[in-house]
Amino acid sequence: MAGYRELLAQVKLEIEEISAVDAQEQHAAADRPLFIDVREPEEWEEGHIPGAIHVPRGRLESRIEGLVPDKERPLVLYCSVGSRSAFATKVLGDLGYENAVNLGAGFSDWKRNGYEIAIPRVLSSEQRSRYSRHLLIPEVGEEGQQRLLDARVLLVGAGGLGSPASLYLAAAGVGTLGIVDADVVDESNLQRQIVHSTDRLGEPKVASARRTLEALNPDVKVVPFEERLTSENVERILDSGWDVIVDGADNFPTRYLVNDASIWHGIPVVHGSIYRFEGQVTVFAPGQGPCYRCLFPTPPPPELAPSCAEGGVLGVLPGIIGSLQANEALKLILERGDTLVGRLLLFDALGTTLDEVTVRRDPYCPVSGESPTITEYVDYVEFCNAPVQI
Amino acid sequence: MAAVRIPPTLRAEVGGVRELEARGATVRAVIEDLAGRYPQLGALLLAGGELATYVNVYLGGEDVKTLDGLDTPVYDGETIILLPAMAGGA
Numbered sequence: 001m002a003g004y005r006e007l008l009a010q011v012k013l014e015i016e017e018i019s020a021v022d023a024q025e026q027h028a029a030a031d032r033p034l035f036i037d038v039r040e041p042e043e044w045e046e047g048h049i050p051g052a053i054h055v056p057r058g059r060l061e062s063r064i065e066g067l068v069p070d071k072e073r074p075l076v077l078y079c080s081v082g083s084r085s086a087f088a089t090k091v092l093g094d095l096g097y098e099n100a101v102n103l104g105a106g107f108s109d110w111k112r113n114g115y116e117i118a119i120p121r122v123l124s125s126e127q128r129s130r131y132s133r134h135l136l137i138p139e140v141g142e143e144g145q146q147r148l149l150d151a152r153v154l155l156v157g158a159g160g161l162g163s164p165a166s167l168y169l170a171a172a173g174v175g176t177l178g179i180v181d182a183d184v185v186d187e188s189n190l191q192r193q194i195v196h197s198t199d200r201l202g203e204p205k206v207a208s209a210r211r212t213l214e215a216l217n218p219d220v221k222v223v224p225f226e227e228r229l230t231s232e233n234v235e236r237i238l239d240s241g242w243d244v245i246v247d248g249a250d251n252f253p254t255r256y257l258v259n260d261a262s263i264w265h266g267i268p269v270v271h272g273s274i275y276r277f278e279g280q281v282t283v284f285a286p287g288q289g290p291c292y293r294c295l296f297p298t299p300p301p302p303e304l305a306p307s308c309a310e311g312g313v314l315g316v317l318p319g320i321i322g323s324l325q326a327n328e329a330l331k332l333i334l335e336r337g338d339t340l341v342g343r344l345l346l347f348d349a350l351g352t353t354l355d356e357v358t359v360r361r362d363p364y365c366p367v368s369g370e371s372p373t374i375t376e377y378v379d380y381v382e383f384c385n386a387p388v389q390i
Numbered sequence: 391m392a393a394v395r396i397p398p399t400l401r402a403e404v405g406g407v408r409e410l411e412a413r414g415a416t417v418r419a420v421i422e423d424l425a426g427r428y429p430q431l432g433a434l435l436l437a438g439g440e441l442a443t444y445v446n447v448y449l450g451g452e453d454v455k456t457l458d459g460l461d462t463p464v465y466d467g468e469t470i471i472l473l474p475a476m477a478g479g480a
Contacts, residue, residue: 157480162479249477252475274476275478296444300399308478311399346473356451357451357471
């Protein structure tokens with residue numbers, strides 16, 4: 001029966017090993033292999049190779065196929081001195097990973113050579129518990145959760161769409177939520193605007209939403225803007241820097257204003273709109289896809305554009321559409337999945353159908369086209385020929 | 391025959407229905423068939439023989455503006471979606 005030293009020596013003969021110098025060279029290459037840190041969580045938290053993923057040795061066999069489905073992908077495994085990762089490399093070979101190598105002298109040697117290390121910011125134990133279901137998803141994980149906590153999302157409107165969107169974004173741990181709304185909570189809002197409640201009647205919506213969201217998740221900071229978004233205040237509001245805008249406005253002038261401002265600031269907009277039983281959702285990402293003006297160059301005449309206040313809306317509809325908006329916003333922050341850029345989803349609650357149409361960039365678009373003719377804010381009310389109702 | 395989805399904001403013009411059958415070998419012919427039966431809808435969709443700029447018309451999920459416009463051929467069983475912008479969010 002071989003002892004530990006003999007076993008380690010035997011395993012090291014059976015695997016391929018590279019030096020820290022080679023590892024650094026591969027790390028700097030454009031087609032960098034995936035670095036896998038198999039140490040314990042407390043070792044990882046003290047610093048690791050930048051871009052590495054962390055899979056403690058004890059969980060490697062059970063998690064690796066979920067994390068790295070491609071068994072031909074080049075992998076570099078490491079621990080502190082190269083012993084635990086030697087066994088890990090052997091096991092990956094047994095599992096069919098053809099290009100797994102071991103960083104022979106480990107992370108200690110990497111550090112000794114003065115190569116770059118990353119010190120992860122760590123979640124508190126309360127955050128680990130709160131976001132545990134996110135941490136289990138490879139597409140989110142600890143790094144994604146930190147991204148969410150660092151993210152800043154501006155919600156235009158704390159009404160039907162803004163209610164579910166803000167609740168889910170807050171629950172997900174999006175660290176800063178700006179909310180623009182000039183309204184106060186009215187009894188007729190409560191059939192669908194679930195971020196508010198009966199004891200908030202008459203209270204400004206931004207204050208009511210702030211109370212609900214900060215009570216739901218103390219990690220979230222709500223920045224209230226108790227005003228209607230206008231050409232006069234949009235620069236001040238956007239100056240705080242936002243990663244994503246969730247558009248839940250209820251009138252065309254604000255929609256076109258949000259569009260133009262987002263293009264000039266390079267901020268993606270998650271667009272949602274609702275009427276009676278039908279909703280529309282898409283993402284406008286400046287520079288990557290079409291904008292609102294590419295989709296709808298001109299608003300309909302006022303008689304064809306009744307608001308929900310005039311035409312009504314099924315209470316649950318904004319719940320569905322606003323949740324889809326939250327989903328798109330989270331993916332934009334996490335840079336995961338396929339967003340609705342260039343695709344408009346059409347949801348019909350009466351038939352429970354979901355249709356999708358293609359939205360293309362308009363090269364002649366006056367704002368996002370090749371030769372823009374609109375380069376500063378216009379009178380959006382006049383442009384839409386409609387009274388503004390927020 | 392093509393199926394034409396009528397958006398909620400235009401349903402008052404067609405007696406409240408969500409979908410209509412219409413005949414025509416091109417998008418123009420389909421819309422003219424509808425316009426013949428529902429003149430108010432026709433007046434909203436067509437301006438001077440062209441599509442109103444505030445209504446998008448989709449065939450097979452593509453905006454007909456990116457195809458051959460009103461001359462885009464329509465085949466039996468295809469669905470046309472009429473889609474004006476909606477601003478509601480509250």
